[in-house]
Amino acid sequence: MVFSERGEPAGRLGGAALAVVAGAVVISAAMGIRQTFGLFVGSYSAVHDLPVATIAFAIALHNLVWGFAQPLAGAAADRHGSAPVVAVGAALFAAGLTLPALVPTGPMLVLGIGVLVGAGISCTSFGVVLTAVGRAVPAERRSAALGLVSAGGSAGQVLLVPLAQGVTALSGPAVALMALAGCMLAVAPLGLLLDRGERAAMVAGGGAAAASGGGGPAMPLRAAVAQALGNRGYCLLTLGFFTCGFQLAFIATHLPAYLTLCGVATGMGATALALIGLFNMVGSWGCGWLGGRYPQQRLLGWLYLIRGAAIAAFFLGPKTEAAVILFAAVMGLTWLGTVPLTSGLVAKVFGTRHLGTLFGLCFLSHQIGSFLGSWMGGWVFDATGSYGAVWIATAVAGLVAALLHFPIDDTPVALAAPLPAGD
Structure with a gap:
């Protein structure tokens, strides 16, 4: 076996590098496309004469479906590998973009x-x-x-938001949705590289025991889930992740429309979303780097405090172009930094054997928050003509999330299956 200068198997390092690159590209496409949805609220409504609340509900529903499907997708990847799961997911994603482009009605949009x-x-x-x-x-x-993967994934937001806006302006929202569907299909084969990286790690680490974090047989999935749900820190982490979804979905869906209402120059909504993605590249990498050196739960607490303060200051302050740029920069630095910290904390406490399932369950809370943030923004606006109440709620939620994260205990738990009685 060939080893690197640091004493690690060269095959594992190569597989890990491929997995990082492939993961960044897949997430770049998926999350970049998702961040364009806010741009379609106004254009799709105007072209097809649909209420803003209907479009907001469709965007909100995808967050909820994502949340409930995530544990199942994670469990499927845990069992069958990433390649088939990523391929099927890319096809479903592309079909979901194509359907409302070809049949522009409320039911087909939903x-x-x-x-x-x-x-x-x-x-x-x-x-x-x-x-x-x-x-x-x-x-x-x-x-x-x-x-690094989360940061690389932000490149999709930087590239695809302007692409979606440009194609929509030239050819309409239907063509833009079809173009985004093509981008999604292009990344479908990259799950193969993710699997290659996992296999290299298994060979280097001595099999599933390395992944489980212990020397004994891996704990069965049902027992691992029960153990996680009985862990106070995991429950606090899951509750706090709700806030992340609520804040991000509301801003990503409704910030362009809110800026238009405030009289900010046309195009600043797309600029703000692109800047969030650009600064998120720095923020996600930075949070991941810091998470390897400082307690991840404390970093999460400070991140939520900073994000909540930024939201409050932006809502209460004047809506100038400079204020929008500053707000987008601060939000970008804290945008997806929660993800490597949260997933890394789950892996630290429970190991990686059932990480897809355990993080998926935690992420369900995030997506329930996303559903409410996106849908409530449209519902409150239609009911009151203002987004004010939801802006206040997103700011207060940041403080609540911080208070939930600071007390989390990150001590690893035992992950080997218990021996039968008498052994």
Whole structure:
């Protein structure tokens, strides 16, 4: 076996590098496309004469479907590998974008964006991709690698938001949705590289025992889930992750429309979303790097405090172009930094054997928050003509989430299956 200068098998390092690159590209496509949905609220409504609340509900529903499908997608990847899960997810995602482009009605929008995209993104985003990367990378480098993948994934937001806006302006929302569907199909084969990285890590680490974190037989899935749900820190982490979904979904869906209402220059909504993605590249990597050096739960607490303060200051302050740019930069630095820290904390406490399932269950809370943030934004606006109440709620939620994260105990738990009585 060939070893690197650091004493690690060269095959594992190569597999890990491929997994990081492939994971970044897959998440870049999936999350970049998802971040364009806010741009379609106004254009799709105007072209097809649909209420804003209907479009907001479809976008909100995809978050909810994503959340409920994530544990299933994670469990499927745990059992069958990433390649088939990513391929099926990319096909579902592309179909969900194509359907409302070809049949522009409310029900087809809800079925496509709400259901098919929700199922597809559960197979092509954090719960599957970060789990594969987490297994492929040595434990001491895991947090930084997860942050790097999340940061690389932000490139999709930087590239695809302007693409969607440009194609929509030239040819309409239907053509833009079809173009995004093509981008999603292009990344379908990359799950093969994620699997290659996992296999290299298994060979180097001595099989499933390395992944489980212990020398004994791996704990069965049902027992691992029960253990996690009985762990106070896991429950606090799951509750706090709700806030992340609520804040991000509301801003991503309704910020462009809110800026238009405030009289900000046309195009600043797309600029703000692209800037969030650009600064998220730095923020996600930075959070992952810091997570390998400082307690991840405390970093999460501070991240939520900073995000909540930024939201409050933006809502209460003047809506100038400079204020929008500053807000987008701060939000970008804290945007997806929660993901490598949360998934890394789950891996630290419970190991990587059932990481796809355990992070998927935690992520369900995130997506319930996403559903409410996206849908409530549209519902409150239609009912009151203002987004004010939801902006206040997103700011207060940041403080609550911080208070939930600071007390979390990150001590690893035993993961080997208990021996039969008498042994």
